Amino acid sequence: MSNHDVLIVGSGAAGLTAALVLAEHCRVMVLAKGGLDEGSTAWAQGGIAAVLDKGDTxxxxxxxxxxxxxxxxxRETVExxxxxxxxxxxxLIDLGVPFNNEKGALHLTREGGHSHRRIVHVNDATGWAVQEALxxxxxxxxxxxxxxxMVAIDLVTDRHRAHPKGQRRAWGVYALNKDAGRVxxxxAKATILATGGAGRTYLFSTAPRGATGDGIAMAWRAGCRVSNMEFMQFHPTCLYNLEVKNFLITEAVRGEGGILKHPVTGHRYxxxxxxxAELAPRDIVARANDDQIKRFGLDYVHLxxxxKEPxxxxxxFPTIYERLLGLGIDMTKEPIPVVPAQHYTCGGVLTDLNGRADLTGLYAIGECSESGLHGANxxxxxxxxxxFVFGDSAAHHIIEHWDEFDTPPALNPWDASRVTDSDEEVVIKQNWTEIRRFMWNYVxxxxxxxxLERAQHRIKTLKAxxxxxxxxxxxxxxxxxxxxxxxxxxLIVKSARHRHESRGLHYNLDYPQTEPAARETILVP
Known part of the structure; x- marks a missing residue:
């Protein structure tokens, strides 16, 4: 049994931000499911929103x-x-992130839904620069x-103690060490889930392969509430290319004047x-693209x-330009074929302003959490x-309350005495593909x-x-x-069936209206 002061599951922007703050006071272990830079952070092309412009507030x-x-x-979370x-x-500037500058000031770009230029960026590869610095x-x-x-399997809770006491508490995780082949x-005294989103639940997604909702599922199984899981964001513009999966064309292309057209008629729709128009929020643009593709039987639309001047x-957009050129598309001379794809999980583990979840000693930050920041889109x-904000606030909360965190008790080791090696790996592949396909088509x-009913039926069949x-x-x-x-x-389907309206990212043809009062969908285990 390994013992650290704080255990962080996830090595992206949220997890590493928390680790760097905590490390000034205690010993921290950060787990990554694969390589340390394989999470969603490194893939983020766009940038970071902040009020830095004179006219902005x-x-x-x-x-x-x-x-x-x-x-x-x-509202309190947004503020x-x-x-x-x-x-x-x-x-981040102090850490050496080389944000774009213009005439000695940060260069700010604008994206859909923003009323001002307020996006700081490193060309069109901000996430990579941030990940590298962290x-x-x-x-x-x-x-x-x-x-x-290190693949986290489940949270270690009070029931895994040698002598359970009936506390609602987290003591760390069981994790598969892929290199050693053992669990x-x-x-740890405190555990932080920073595991990212659940994009890989869908057939088309801009998320990396590891975005399988691990933290959300682990927290739910351990007894934490999850919230607003029906709100899955679909990015309007993912490159349509049969060779290259998940290459995102950033919002900033539309922010800087890119227009969407019907690929045959050239109509700007x-x-x-x-x-x-193109600066509408993502859900509206994604639905418009989806509508054009379905209505006219298209494979893609044009961005x-x-x-603009070459x-x-x-x-x-140097990164996008080079990548597309390698695929035979010159974006300075011709349009880019794009489709919508799952992009961001707005729901997740329900938390407060310190990132605290429902178990004592457990925090959830970043895309796996539902802090109240994003709402329905x-x-x-x-x-x-x-x-960055919640990585910092969770770490400071742990430091300020350090004396209240108990030393972990004796815990039961992982029990693998009654299992054998699988002889049918194909079962996993088949079920994985089936889930992603019906979630794309039905949800x-x-x-x-x-x-939604059909999806729920398939989920029930696969469960056993x-x-x-x-x-x-x-x-x-x-x-x-x-x-x-x-x-x-x-959880996504259950939440979607609970919502009898269309709001934000959740669009149901049977309930096209939006209710006057906004209600959160909170699922209790």
Whole structure:
């Protein structure tokens, strides 16, 4: 049994931010499911939203966030995050993140849903630059231990003690050490889930392969409430290419003048759907793209910025330009074929302003949490911001209450005495594919009661099959992920069936109206 002061599951922006703050006071272990830089943070092209422009105000950023969130945001959370944004940016500058500058000041870009230019960025690869700076600092800190290839299976709770006391408390995690091929019990006074979202529940997603909702599923199984899981954000513009999966074309392309067109007629269709046209929030643009594709039987729509000066395009979007050129698309001369794809999980483990979940000693931060920031739809570039603000606030809460955290008791080791090695890996692959396909078709951008019912029926059928497999065979990374994917799919469908209206990202043809009062969907285990 390994013992650290604080255990952090996830090595992205949220987890590493918390680790760096905590390491000044205690010993921290950070687990990554694969490589240390394989999470969603490194994939984030856009940037980080903060009020830094003269004409901009906190109130404007708060209002934009609330409008995008369709009134479901918790105002105190939005205020808290927006007001802490400038200092979060300053901390990143101090860490050496090379944000774009213009005439000696930070260059600010604008994205859909924002009323001002307020996105700081590093070209079109902000996440990568942030991940690199955080990892460099964490690697250099003597109080931080980084452990790649550790797949968390379940939270260690009071029932795993040698002598349970009936407390609602977390003591760490059981994790599969992929390098050693064994399950380890990792205990800690406090545990932080920073495991990212659940994008891989869907067939088309911009999320990395590891985004299988692990933290959400683990917290739910341990007895924590989850909230607003029906609000899955679909990015309007993912590259359509049969060779390359999940390559995102950032919102900023539309922010800097890119327009959406029907690929055959060349008709610019966004003004038909919303007066803000291409600068409408993501849910509106994604639904418009989905509608065009389904209505006209298209494979994709066109995103065109070729009317801008070639030098302007290359300067603003160097990563995207190079990548597309390698695929035979010159974005300075021709349109980019795009489709909508799952992009962000707005719901998650219900937390307060310190990232605290329902178990004592357990925190959830970043995309796996539901803090009240995003509501029914996330405003562009508020996601990395959430990671920095809540990574910081959770760490400070732990430090301030350090004397209240008990030393972990004797805990039971992982029991693998009654399992054998699997002889049928194909079962995992088949179930994984099936979940992602029916979630895309039945619980995608546009939903109906009938589709949700069908999805629920499939989930019920798979439940027994996966449970039996899990009970009889030794755990593998794929099996752990399948179990979590299935659990998260169940939570999404359950939440979607609870909501008898259309709001934000949840669009149900059987309930097209929006109720006057905004209600959160809170599921209790």
């Amino acid at each position: 906190f109130e404007d950023h708060i209002r934009d966030t609330m409008v995008a969130g369709a009134g479901l945001n918790r 808290f995050v927006v007001e802490h944004a400038p200092e979060a940016i300053q901390r 990892l460099k600092a964490a690697n250099a800190h003597p109080n931080i231990t980084l452990k790649p290839n 380890e019990c990792l205990s 966004m003004p038909d759907y919303d007066e803000r 065109d910025i070729s009317h 030098e302007f395009v290359r300067h603003h 996330r405003l562009a570039s508020n996601s990395l911001l959430e990671c 995608g951008i546009v939903r109906t009661n009938k589709r 099959e996966i449970a039996e497999y899990y009970a009889h065979f030794r755990v593998t990374a794929d099996l752990i992920e399948l179990r979590n994917l299935h659990q998260v799919a169940e």
